[in-house]
Amino acid sequence: xxxxxxxxxxxxxGIVGAACALECAQRGMRVTVLDRxxxxxxxxxxxxxxxxxxxxxxxxxxxxxxxxQLWNELRAELPPDVEFERCGTIWVAADEEEMEEVRRKxxxxxxxxxxxxxxxxxxxxxxxxxxxxGLAGGLxxxxxxxxxxxxxxxxxxxxxxxxxxxxxxxxxxxRIGRGCIRLSDGSELSAGFIVNATGAWAPELTPGLEIRKRxxxxxxxxxxxxxxxxxxxxxxxxxxxxxxxxDSVAFNVQPRKTGQVLIGSSRQYGxxxxxxxxxxxxxxxxxxxxxxxxxxxxxxxxxxxxxxxATPDKLPLIGPSPEDPSxxxxxxxxGLGITTSLATGRLIVDQLSGTVSPIPVEPYxxxxxxxxxxxx
Amino acid sequence: xSEQITLTVNGLPVSVPRGTTVAxxxxxxxxxxxxxxxxxxxxxxxxxxxxxxxxxxxxGVAHCRGCxxxxxxxxxVRTDD
Amino acid sequence: MTSAERKQFDVLVVGAGPAGxxxxxxxAECGAHVAVVDDNPALGGxxxxxxxxxxxxxxxxxxMRRFLSAAPRLFSGTRVIGQQEPGVVLxxxxxxxxxxxxxxxxLATGARERFLPFPGWTLPNVMGAGGLQALVKSGxxxxxxxxxxxxxxPLLLAVAAYLRQHGAEIPLVxxxxxxxxxxxxxxxxxxxxxxxxxxxxxxxxLGSTPFAANCWPLAAQGSGHLESIVVxxxxxxxxxxxxxxxxxFHLVPNNELAALLGCExxxxxxxxxxxxxxxxxxxxxxxxxxxxxxxxxxxxxxEIAGLTxxxxxxxxxxxFARRRKLQKFVATLVRAFAPREELKTVxxxxxxxxxxxxxxxxxxxxxxxxRAAKLHTRCGMGPCQGRVCGPALEFLFSWEAGSVRPxxxxxxxxxLSGREPEPELESDKTTGGIR
Numbered sequence: 001x002x003x004x005x006x007x008x009x010x011x012x013x014g015i016v017g018a019a020c021a022l023e024c025a026q027r028g029m030r031v032t033v034l035d036r037x038x039x040x041x042x043x044x045x046x047x048x049x050x051x052x053x054x055x056x057x058x059x060x061x062x063x064x065x066x067x068x069q070l071w072n073e074l075r076a077e078l079p080p081d082v083e084f085e086r087c088g089t090i091w092v093a094a095d096e097e098e099m100e101e102v103r104r105k106x107x108x109x110x111x112x113x114x115x116x117x118x119x120x121x122x123x124x125x126x127x128x129x130x131x132x133x134g135l136a137g138g139l140x141x142x143x144x145x146x147x148x149x150x151x152x153x154x155x156x157x158x159x160x161x162x163x164x165x166x167x168x169x170x171x172x173x174x175r176i177g178r179g180c181i182r183l184s185d186g187s188e189l190s191a192g193f194i195v196n197a198t199g200a201w202a203p204e205l206t207p208g209l210e211i212r213k214r215x216x217x218x219x220x221x222x223x224x225x226x227x228x229x230x231x232x233x234x235x236x237x238x239x240x241x242x243x244x245x246x247d248s249v250a251f252n253v254q255p256r257k258t259g260q261v262l263i264g265s266s267r268q269y270g271x272x273x274x275x276x277x278x279x280x281x282x283x284x285x286x287x288x289x290x291x292x293x294x295x296x297x298x299x300x301x302x303x304x305x306x307x308x309x310a311t312p313d314k315l316p317l318i319g320p321s322p323e324d325p326s327x328x329x330x331x332x333x334x335g336l337g338i339t340t341s342l343a344t345g346r347l348i349v350d351q352l353s354g355t356v357s358p359i360p361v362e363p364y365x366x367x368x369x370x371x372x373x374x375x376x
Numbered sequence: 377x378s379e380q381i382t383l384t385v386n387g388l389p390v391s392v393p394r395g396t397t398v399a400x401x402x403x404x405x406x407x408x409x410x411x412x413x414x415x416x417x418x419x420x421x422x423x424x425x426x427x428x429x430x431x432x433x434x435x436g437v438a439h440c441r442g443c444x445x446x447x448x449x450x451x452x453v454r455t456d457d
Numbered sequence: 458m459t460s461a462e463r464k465q466f467d468v469l470v471v472g473a474g475p476a477g478x479x480x481x482x483x484x485a486e487c488g489a490h491v492a493v494v495d496d497n498p499a500l501g502g503x504x505x506x507x508x509x510x511x512x513x514x515x516x517x518x519x520x521m522r523r524f525l526s527a528a529p530r531l532f533s534g535t536r537v538i539g540q541q542e543p544g545v546v547l548x549x550x551x552x553x554x555x556x557x558x559x560x561x562x563x564l565a566t567g568a569r570e571r572f573l574p575f576p577g578w579t580l581p582n583v584m585g586a587g588g589l590q591a592l593v594k595s596g597x598x599x600x601x602x603x604x605x606x607x608x609x610x611p612l613l614l615a616v617a618a619y620l621r622q623h624g625a626e627i628p629l630v631x632x633x634x635x636x637x638x639x640x641x642x643x644x645x646x647x648x649x650x651x652x653x654x655x656x657x658x659x660x661x662x663l664g665s666t667p668f669a670a671n672c673w674p675l676a677a678q679g680s681g682h683l684e685s686i687v688v689x690x691x692x693x694x695x696x697x698x699x700x701x702x703x704x705x706f707h708l709v710p711n712n713e714l715a716a717l718l719g720c721e722x723x724x725x726x727x728x729x730x731x732x733x734x735x736x737x738x739x740x741x742x743x744x745x746x747x748x749x750x751x752x753x754x755x756x757x758x759x760e761i762a763g764l765t766x767x768x769x770x771x772x773x774x775x776x777f778a779r780r781r782k783l784q785k786f787v788a789t790l791v792r793a794f795a796p797r798e799e800l801k802t803v804x805x806x807x808x809x810x811x812x813x814x815x816x817x818x819x820x821x822x823x824x825x826x827x828r829a830a831k832l833h834t835r836c837g838m839g840p841c842q843g844r845v846c847g848p849a850l851e852f853l854f855s856w857e858a859g860s861v862r863p864x865x866x867x868x869x870x871x872x873l874s875g876r877e878p879e880p881e882l883e884s885d886k887t888t889g890g891i892r
């Protein structure tokens with residue numbers, strides 16, 4: 001490849017990189033996207049594809065709410081193979097303590113314009129007959145959705161290319177900095193700006209980024225249409241996602257448009273190997289069957305793992321690298337990469353073009369002082 | 377060996393010799409085992425439990441491989457109706 | 458969980474085809490505590506399908522009787538889905554989970570047919586060659602039915618003979634190999650007198666069944682089910698009305714379990730030493746997964762593996778010479794029956810390649826590598842886990858098989874959920890229990 005000049009080079013064609021590329025191309029910038037493997041081949045391929053509003057922190061809420069809105073606006077243009085389904089989420093409460101959390105979330109969401117409804121035990125049974133009896137109830141968030149991430153990333157890239165962006169898959173980037181990219185084949189590219197959207201591998205290109213791999217397991221079943229209707233998440237999930245140091249599993253089940261049931265979730269730190277671990281999978285499935293006993297008989301056809309890119313304060317890094325103004329970081333989205341990809345693209349292109357974003361960008365800036373969160 | 381087994385396929389009684397598999401019973405009942413995601417009718421291909429074209433619901437359990445399951449008295453077999 | 462499962466088997470054999478039967482029999486005869494796990498309802502694997510009752514040849518009958526006398530523990534209808542930990546295999550029987558502990562493991566997982574897509578191949582009554590034979594053995598009436606047998610390999614003749622024996626009418630056997638390849642193959646059989654005898658017996662059974670080389674399927678036709686097949690015969694199209702098509706393009710090894718456990722594969726086959734040991738300690742492999750070589754080779758590899766696993770290397774070694782002779786058959790088969798290039802042009806853009814997810818060739822072909830195709834079209838993501846489309850894509854695009862993940866076969870969620878601790882069984886208490 002000969003040296004050439006671009007306005008923006010996006011490194012990483014996962015869903016975050018794809019969204020950044022599309023936003024920049026739509027604003028008329030000359031964009032190139034590089035990826036060492038296939039489009040959407042990293043965490044994008046492994047994840048659940050859940051589009052969800054989350055309120056661990058005001059900043060997380062703002063970002064997920066904004067981005068979910070962008071997905072719902074884009075909905076009509078998504079082709080069928082993206083499998084977008086606005087099935088909604090039900091946050092499931094097993095007991096009265098968790099129902100307190102349901103009520104708190106309900107108040108919080110309603111005050112901020114997010115549709116949500118409290119369901120009691122009986123209503124929960126009607127909405128999701130496969131859940132076990134005797135749960136306390138839950139919070140229904142009807143505007144959440146699910147999609148098939150690799151095709152969503154593919155769609156965003158195709159759109160970007162239609163606006164003039166170029167894509168180079170199978171290109172490994174060795175070094176980035178000062179407007180220059182060096183590839184493993186020795187060639188170099190230059191650009192006004194470089195976006196590091198390489199997820200769990202972002203620290204390899206921008207040393208010092210506090211992103212750690214958080215391994216997750218997933219299992220998918222054969223087709224059982226109607227077995228589950230909404231994305232179901234136990235409220236204990238929040239305790240699992242909160243904890244930054246221990247291994248954990250939580251009940252998290254999703255209906256795919258194909259009728260297959262996608263079962264998660266697990267979190268492990270400090271594991272480099274991508275192999276599927278029998279014991280973690282078993283633990284995760286036991287937790288799932290606790291909430292949905294009928295899962296026991298379903299045929300599981302595949303299990304796999306992925307690495308979520310996790311930051312210490314659980315917020316992604318979106319903005320200029322503190323050491324190098326030509327490098328922008330768009331990484332560290334943990335389990336919310338699919339949801340927040342579109343907003344990330346907007347925030348990145350806003351910053352690149354000096355536009356003010358609809359939400360404050362400070363909480364996501366890489367230059368923010370990262371405080372150690374107090375333990376729950 | 378020539379004992380006859382009676383089971384139902386989509387509600388219709390079918391009588392087969394012991395040793396017959398569910399997949400064959402479905403074919404004898406004039407049905408196909410399943411319809412594909414684009415609604416093509418499908419019947420067994422590999423005969424050895426690998427292709428999953430012979431999936432049927434047996435006694436309420438979905439996605440059983442008919443070619444690897446011997447017919448038993450009173451089995452309730454349903455193809456994807 | 459019975460006391461049999463709590464115990465550790467000296468030798469655990471996966472697969473009850475010829476290789477598995479030979480391995481288990483030899484090991485049990487040596488006094489080892491042996492168990493065999495097999496997915497099929499009865500002994501015999503594919504080629505000897507149907508247990509003792511179905512055993513066609515005297516060789517099969519002999520081995521089955523010897524197996525039953527040696528009396529290893531047999532878990533039929535049971536499928537290995539993965540490894541719990543080294544030394545413990547996880548299996549599923551219907552919906553019961555079984556954990557089986559072993560000191561040595563013999564993988565005799567056999568082979569499956571290679572399917573190459575052609576227009577109409579998804580029509581009901583288009584089946585594999587071994588596939589149709591398996592269904593007839595499972596009770597499918599074939600008397601008076603017209604069956605076109607197609608594809609490649611010695612299996613075609615064996616299937617045609619079997620079907621004819623059971624009253625089917627065979628308008629044509631279509632072998633894609635050229636006459637010169639078949640002639641070479643015929644000559645090479647001179648080195649294997651046993652095979653010539655088999656061949657002559659087959660010829661008698663086949664009688665006047667029409668056989669064509671340089672012949673392969675172009676399209677299956679029918680509305681809702683098969684009505685006829687169009688074949689290309691020496692450059693000319695021929696349409697043959699038929700009730701069934703029995704079509705398979707030789708065999709590919711079932712090496713997924715070996716790969717999952719971590720055994721080294723070479724050229725797609727499980728690497729083994731002279732004693733049939735894989736690169737994993739205490740794991741052996743015998744039969745087709747080490748190289749497609751037919752029944753006789755599978756038997757002797759099974760014997761060597763079983764003997765060695767049970768500690769009798771001396772008797773095992775005595776079989777090396779015979780195995781060496783039979784091993785030549787592997788390369789012979791590859792040379793004779795490699796699918797020809799023209800078969801790559803047979804599927805149309807609309808032809809479905811991944812049957813689980815209905816992905817046509819057109820959608821797959823736009824991707825440069827297998828992983829992109831899988832992620833973006835979902836081909837290979839269905840319950841067959843790429844066992845049907847994988848070898849086809851490998852032939853069409855030279856794509857290598859991807860990495861194997863557990864479960865190595867679809868399994869009920871229950872079976873993947875680990876075990877609840879079980880109360881002690883009465884029998885364990887009285888015998889002191891082995892844990």
